[in-house]
Amino acid sequence: MSTLAQVRLVILQYAGDFREAYNLLAESGKQEYFSHQYTINSSIEIGRQIDEVIHFCCKTSSEYSELLEPGLRAVGGNLDPYKEPRRLLKLLEEQKPTHLVVHFPLVAAFKWAKQNNVKVIGLFADSFQGSGLSAKLRNFRLSSTLNNEAVHLVANHGLSACHSLKNIGVKPSKVIPWDFPYEITPKDFAPKKLGKAAIDNKNIVYVGRIVQTKGVNDALNALVELKQSGITPNLTLIGKGDLDWFKAEINRLGLNDQVTLVGGLSHDQVLTKMRWADIVLVPSRHAYPEGLPLTIYEALTVRTPLIVSDHPMFLGKFELGRDVLMFPEKDVAALARCIETLLTNAELYQTLSLNSADAWARLQLPVKWHQLIDQWISDTPDSRRWLFKHSLERCSYQQQQLSSSRLQPILTSS
Incomplete structure (x- = not known):
């Protein structure tokens, strides 16, 4: 210029x-x-x-x-x-x-x-x-x-x-x-395997606005669902938003021992937490006007397996069961099943981590x-x-939508 x-x-x-x-x-x-x-x-x-x-x-x-x-x-x-x-x-x-x-x-x-x-x-x-x-x-x-x-x-x-x-x-x-432009890419991180620690010692991380339309309530209620089956993984919530309301909600649901609400962190701390976690969760409801959240890019970058909702902006971006697991918005039972499956299936876990680099590459513009x-x-x-x-009318790099037939049974409502 x-x-x-x-x-x-x-x-x-x-x-x-x-x-x-x-x-x-x-x-x-x-x-x-x-x-x-x-x-x-x-x-x-x-x-x-x-x-x-x-x-x-x-x-x-x-x-x-x-x-x-x-x-x-x-x-x-x-x-x-x-x-x-x-x-x-x-x-x-x-x-x-x-x-x-x-x-x-x-x-x-x-x-x-x-x-x-x-x-x-x-x-x-x-x-x-x-x-x-x-x-x-x-x-x-x-x-x-x-x-x-x-x-x-x-x-x-x-x-x-x-x-x-x-x-x-x-x-x-x-x-x-x-x-x-992304200076840090999946090439900077090795693929992950599911650790040998008990499922109750596994860690889930959410990064984003702490508000109901981002599906934070659904994540909490999925933990309640899992707890009824004796499964108690930990959840770390990172971000700004309705923190006081969610503190009260965590207490009401009896999840104080499982959920940590940390507020905002610097970007390098966020990446460290996402790499440390066993799962990164993006449970956005359809009502939230997502574009494509950077949390998705960053989870794929650090090779930590992703569970995402079926928000319209996420559909067609991934091969389900190969790149990510997906659940219907607000479906707490389906989200709980995704968490349990991913934390107990070492082969699936490794598959998602291995394929994260290709999934990240397909998102680049x-x-x-x-x-x-x-x-x-x-x-x-x-x-x-x-x-x-480079307009939508002329661009030659438009990605093909992945077939919805590749949805796995564990990703749908019961």
């Missing part, structure tokens, strides 16, 4: 705190989430070639605007963008952007950009589904907004998430699948976060051709 001094790029995020992530990395060299260091370094590089990159995070604990270094600014809104759109748009206007990247599906932000002649793209990590009337109306409003010529492109994390945009009516010529922004800002004939070449 050539130097574009008059470009002021605002990257609008729903949650997180860019200033906090920047300071943590500068002071300790650590990152809370895998993508923080990459995003920060990419933003610094982009900021050297334009007037300023501004990371505007809505749901911060305070309102602030701070220049982190030349060309890179962090803004905290301390607001809910869906409940306080006028306040958000006022703060957004104060940044005087020429270009706007919207990281979540806020229609008001796209309309504001159009009204103020600000160039805008969507760069999501969400799925878009729902069959109810309210969901259909919401998705129609969103797709109509995104299809407007004022929105140059709409990227989404992973192919399935991109297809969900297409399914709600967004033009596939505008939709681009994207991913992060060529377009990265910084490339999308670079090419879009450049806005040359070559960059426009590059973006269109």
